[in-house]
Amino acid sequence: MNKKYAIGIDVGGTTTKFGIVDQHGHILFQDRIPSNEHDFIEDFIEALYDKIHPLAEQVGGFDQLVGIGMGAPNGNVYTGTIEYAPNLKWKGIIPMASLMTNRFKLSTRLTNDANAAAMGEMMYGCAKGMKHFITITLGTGVGSGIVIDGKMVVGHDGFAGELGHTIIRPGGRLHKGTGMRGSLEAYASATGVRETAIELLTENPDQDSLLRNYTINELTSETVYHCAMQGDRIANEIFEFTGKVLGESLANFVMFSSPEAIVLFGGLTKAGNLLMIPTRQHMEANLIPIFRNKVKLIFSSLKESDAAILGASALVWDS
């Protein structure tokens, strides 16, 4: 019997999304559960099983499935463990792949969530056919996946590609999650945009802004976007600054691995040209000549969650 389907699972900080995927990268059935409502990992896996079982039935049952591919924060492709993920409820080292295999009776491969998204992009998205590219997810945090010579870069210990934590403003803004100062994630994430908004509004108390109509809780990257689209000066400055910091970081990444493209994902990319234009400008301005005007800077054409589900499922075909 020729098994034709894989399960792809994307464990996010808030939501876990999953689907039944065929070999052509079509997600046939999908669903989701909250990531952080189960204190014990076993209960979380049980909840996953309860939801995935009926999906599997629709393609003929678990017998039709080759295996499970899973992306998760701090997921390690070598060990199949999730190690000290700051945004997940289960602390320490979680042997996710073996727990999944035990429950589902299907071989399970785990990787970092950002790497899963990059893999999806390579197999089914706008990086299709590319051998050298970097994906950057601009969401609540900043994730990244690096592909060199057609292979995911995982490093000697499986943890490579934490570009969100690289330092671009030494001594700069405090990242409350890591305690580090000046990391890319402290600026070029939804959280970072909100902090930039609060800083600019506080530092320029006399400057009018539509952003002053919002409560501090309402100051999100979305409200900044809406105000910027209405021509608000501070809101536009916020994206200009975010793009500047992001562009400088991207220049550094380009001078590391000289990729053909950088693919941007995630919530912040909804800002479109407000973010793209300053990012590209500052990336180019910080490159030495041999790298200039070569790197394609593009927004992903896949839905972020689809890319991660597809990329996770690709681990199954790959193994």
Place this chain on the structure above:
Amino acid sequence: MNKKYAIGIDVGGTTTKFGIVDQHGHILFQDRIPSNEHDFIEDFIEALYDKIHPLAEQVGGFDQLVGIGMGAPNGNVYTGTIEYAPNLKWKGIIPMASLMTNRFKLSTRLTNDANAAAMGEMMYGCAKGMKHFITITLGTGVGSGIVIDGKMVVGHDGFAGELGHTIIRPGGRLHKGTGMRGSLEAYASATGVRETAIELLTENPDQDSLLRNYTINELTSETVYHCAMQGDRIANEIFEFTGKVLGESLANFVMFSSPEAIVLFGGLTKAGNLLMIPTRQHMEANLIPIFRNKVKLIFSSLKESDAAILGASALVWDS
């Protein structure tokens, strides 16, 4: 007839060194010529030929040689060309590999000089057996070679691994060669150490220092080292600052490719612990926990020129 020898050539900014190398990585005969005394590339190659011919005779003539491996600034492994190397006399795009092949009647492979050194380190030096490491050359400039999964990272266009040009102090010190501000090379090179010395002496006019006994031309990384070893406070601060900037940059590189080791080469490493201690401290301080206390930070055990000659020769066996 079983050919047993290769020619390894390292084209440096000042001197070009070369040797006859056997398959075990022994340099049997070596010599050197100046890099910048020939206005025309053809004359440079003729001078090389005149020196290499007698060396080849000692192992039985050119017939005994498999080929030529060559490392040069901005050397491109894909095209065999040297492109716009700022420190060499020949401008534009030089088809070095094909010119060499024509003159020597031996197949020639060219790569970036820093990549050649990394290759030498991997085959014959302290990175032997490692699959994931980065070499950083701290000389007049800052060069780098990146190895992932046992392969040199060259990127989609052959120019990857220009870590000396990554920005670590946005808006910071001007790099006179590139016109960029705040690159690693502007700080963690012999030139950078000299600039830091001039800055600290100028900014603290009332602070005594042995460095004030030297003329401005004598203020080199060597004099700073000698003064630091005599306990001079400003001289020690110079290395502390250099190590801080270098350590921050290394942390960023670690979070990119998660190498097993970083191997430091070049003139500045003569400073030993004066440089190593602050570099290691600031690297660790800027890593998120999953990367801490894992990366070996070591000084190369190969002579810099040997590493490059050996690494260049390795291109021949590799092809």
